[in-house]
Amino acid sequence: MRRQPHRIYMSGLVVFNMLIETGMLGLFALAGTIKPWIVVAFAGTVVPVSIAIHLMFRIGLNLRLKEKGLLVPQLAVNAAAQLIFLMLAPQLAVFFMLTMIAFSGYAAPEFSPRSFTNGWLVFGVLTGAAIWLVRDRFRFPGASGLEIFATWLFFFLALRSLTLASARFFRLRAKLSEKNRQLEASLRQIEELASHDHLTGINNRGTFMKMLEDEAQRSARTGAPFCFVMLDIDHFKKVNDTHGHPVGDEVLKTVCDIAVRTLRGIDRIGRLGGEEFGILLPDTRAEEGTISMERLREAVNDHDWGSIAPGLDVHFSAGITSYMPMDNVQKLAKRADDALYHAKETGRDRVVMADQRLSARACA
């Protein structure tokens, strides 16, 4: 499929060159070298055929065929046309022979080494036979047997070297495109590795803190509310110690999966380190944020942890805070961390809202 744009481009180039060739023949007709009807015959046969082939590529009819490049029919039609007109106007034989070399170059990427050798020999022999048949009207560079042979030999060898050079160029270009694609894929992978946590696949600390910073700036500008949550899995060390590190890893991944499923599409989650996660809830007020975290807590508590390891049970504690005017990320993180500490201190498996604690303290 990658070759199709190239085929469309090349067959379009053939149409363009056929039109140029018609114009050139017209000039020779004006100069009296050939009869005008030869130009009309060329324009009425070769040009429509090349347009038809180009349209076939454009519509994609060739994709239904086994030999999608249409190499054999294209070359056969073009070479037959050039040979017929070479015999009709042998005084312009070199002109038609050069055109054949150009077409062979266009078809280079479609050639296999065998099809190239076969085509080269067939065209060479046919062209030699055609020139020989019309040798009495052959003009350039001369009409003697040796001159005709030397002209033909030049064509025969040039056809080979130019086509092989084109084929090499196309192969090189294809290789370069492939390398480019691999490089782009590697770059994407590096970006992914640099911005995401490799175990859970969620944002890593750096990426998440940058998101938090951006959201704080957005809120300062627009006044839109948002909540920041620090979530920590309870007694995670015990999970590792009792069930092993691989089970601990599985717990981390599963908690993230549940969070991604439970939270909204615009919410962001990042791994801050170990078994601690940060959650950003844009356009969310304190009460809505608490409801959202309670829903996540229930989802984690209700999960069938026994399917990962018999007797396994997982809970988390979370501290949540909402953005306040004149806030910065450090202040937000401090409040959420204090609230998380409070959640742990007061029995774990709970969500504590920092702002309520602050207002409670202010009222006391």
Ligand SMILES: Nc1nc2c(ncn2[C@@H]2O[C@H](COP(=O)(O)OP(=O)(O)OP(=O)(O)O)[C@@H](O)[C@H]2O)c(=O)[nH]1
């Ligand atoms: N399996 C696994 N364990 C990890 C990973 N990162 C950190 N840990 C473990 O997480 C545990 C965290 O233990 P603590 O900081 O004592 O916290 P805790 O046991 O959850 O206790 P509380 O937070 O007070 O409920 C340590 O045993 C770490 O080795 C990880 O990527 N995979």
